[in-house]
Amino acid sequence: MRVTSVTTNKTLSVETKIGIFDYKSLDPRLFFGYQIITNDGTTYKIASLEKAIVDYFYLNSQVAEVDDIRGLRFNEELLKEKLNRLELEKIMSVFDSETLNTRISRLTDYLQL
Structure with a gap:
């Protein structure tokens, strides 16, 4: 089992008997x-x-790219049902990254949201 979490602390990976726990650093804002x-x-x-x-x-x-997104093997039906495009856009505006916006747009186009 592998679990990834975000943190405002330093990036870290911890391996235990039950799995690997990755902590990815994110700017506090x-x-x-x-x-x-x-x-x-x-x-x-x-x-x-x-x-x-x-x-x-x-x-x-x-x-x-779309092939990368396809490779993630997301549950597409669940995402189509649950993902809120307006909420995605609101969150993306805080990140203020054109590259991120492009990549998320590829996801929403792929899912036909």
Whole structure:
């Protein structure tokens, strides 16, 4: 199992018996768009679907073309049903990156959103 999280701390990868945990560094001004969840006494932050998608594309610049997006093997039907294009655009405006906007546009075009 491999889990990736974003953090405002330094990028780090930790390998344990149950899996690999990657922590990717994000500028504090981009650390938003999550809910605080408490489960069994543990509190953690979970990003909205839209924020998770934008973070992923921001942190993985190699995902640039439609073939790269296809290779991610997203659940396309779920994304078509759940992904809010207006929320994506709102989040992308904070990142203020034309390259990111282009890559996310390729995703939304691919999904026909």
